[in-house]
Amino acid sequence: MHDIKLIRQNPAGFDAALATRGVSSMSEGLLAIDEKRRAAITQAEAALAERNRASKEVGAAKGRGDEAEFERLRALVAEKKAEIAQLEADAKQLEEELNGQLMGIPNVPYEDVPEGADEADNVELHRRGTPPSFDFKPLEHYDIPAVKPGLDFETAAKLSGSRFVVMSGAVARVHRALAQFMLDTHVEQNGLAETNTPVLVRDEAMLGTGQLPKFAEDSYQTTNGWWLIPTAEVTLTNIVSDTIIDESYLPRRYAAHTLCFRSEAGSAGRDTAGMLRQHQFEKVEMVSVTKPEDSRAELDRMTACAEGILDRLGLAYRTMVLCTGDMGFGARRTHDIEVWLPGQDTYREISSCSVCGDFQARRMNARFRPEGGGKPEFVHTLNGSGLAVGRCLIAVLENGQQADGSVLLPEAIHPWLRGKTRISADGDLI
Template structure:
């Protein structure tokens, strides 16, 4: 959420930043609501002062027997009390209007984010690895003979509908191994603290990280009001909601492996084949809570953490910085990491790592205090480390052979009791 004081101080800069995201000017409308709110507050305070002054005179008028003055003052007290109540109610209404308007406005991009309209304007930063040179036509993950016995979309559709999958045998085991490998790497080498969190959260948690109010249709809500998390970014970031943390405890670096749920609203007809875009999926999430001056360096650090997962798995990837028109709602700057998928013959997103500045912290009222200092808002960051299902797809497609088997990355062998491949009949060997 944005600081209305910063908008008051420099409305032109606020509108210029919005324009970089392709949005119209908003400062004038926001400041109009803010002015009305502040005016009502001032008028209410004036009415209260006048009520208090008249109240002090009522007793004196009564004591000296001046009934006319007594009645006039008593009527004035009642009128000012009513005025104060009305003005306070109007101030609350304007305050709600302002808050609702601010909550609907996306974060402002960093100055170094490239301008652009969509993903075509994203800027590649680097590549790692070489896409495998296959002497046969690459198959998509769900077409590989070794995979077919352990990946059942028809059964999932019978159970739940489209965009679900049932994994079994070697494929299910491989997915579990990938998640364990990622969490172990992040906790033992990258310094992240493993956390287990609920997947059902209240409105306040979704509001704090920016899923609400604007993107409610993208998530699932239970009949009693809980939300199924679209990612554990929601729970991990909200660990500091409403808190004033000690500066000495920063940065806080968390990771969690959870089920995630997304309605995929608006994606009809997109990536319908296979398990690239599912309603229920697994992610290993990374979240950092930092001081403002450390957040950009932390962004680069988190990006390297995600890239390292792919490098250890031997999966070719490229890293891009998203342009202003392709960034998510809460991001100031985002790095997307795209893994090579031979079956599609192109790079596809497997991780987005974003720095959010104090945008989420203001929504959550998450602050830190330096020794002897005034509380200030923390900065928050989040990123996939990685999307487990998409990592599974990449391992299967990059490891496929002409014989229909899948050769598995060496980094996963210890998690598979030394097994190194999935045979054509779907067993680990």
């Protein structure tokens, strides 16, 4: 959420920043509501002062026996009490209206974010690794002979509908190994704290990270009001909601492996084959909570943590900085990592790392107390995939496919497979 004080100080700059994201000018309407709200507060304070003065004079008038003045002052006290109540109610209503509008406005990008309308305007930062060459036409993951026995879309459709899969045998084992490899790497080598969080959350948690109110249709809600998390960003970031932590506590770096749920409301007809885009999937999520001056460098650190997983798996990838028109709602800068998928002959997103500044912290009321004293400040938050487990599985299967239909598995995950190194063309882990 945005700070109305900063909008007051530089309305033109606020509108200019939003314009890079394709959002029309907002400051005039916001400031009009804010002006009415502040006027109501000022009037309420003046009425309170007037009531207090009259209250003090009531007793004196009674003591003098001045009944007329006593009655006038008593009536004035009652009148001011009602006036204050109305003004305070007006101020509260205006504040709710203002906050409601602020909740629906996306974050403003950093100045170094490239301007653009959509993904075509994203800018490549670097490429690493070399896509493998094949002496046959590489298949998509669901057509590889070794993989077919382990992916059952028909049974999943019977159980749950489209965009679900039942994994079994070697494929399920490799999927689990990848998640464990990622989590262990982030904890043991990257210094993140392993965390296990709920997948059902209250409205407040979804509001805090920006999924509500604007993107309710993208998530699932239970009949008793809980939301299924679209990512562990929601739970990990909200660990610090409504708290004031000591500066010495920062930075905090979390990692969690969870189920994730997305309705994919805006992706009808996209990636319907295979398991690239599902309603239920798994991710190893990274979240960092930092001091304001450290957050930009933390984005580069988080990006490197995600890239390191792909480096160890021997997968080719490229890292992009998203343009203003393609960034997520809460981000100020985003790095997307795209892994090479031979079956599609292209790079596809496998991780998105974003720095949000104090945008989420204001929504969550998450602050820290400076070591030298002074007023508490809002923390900065970051989030990133480290990685999407299902998409990583797709990349491992497609990049490791062999002419005989088998799949060679990356050496990095052999320890989590008890030394197994491949999936045979019949679907056995060997």
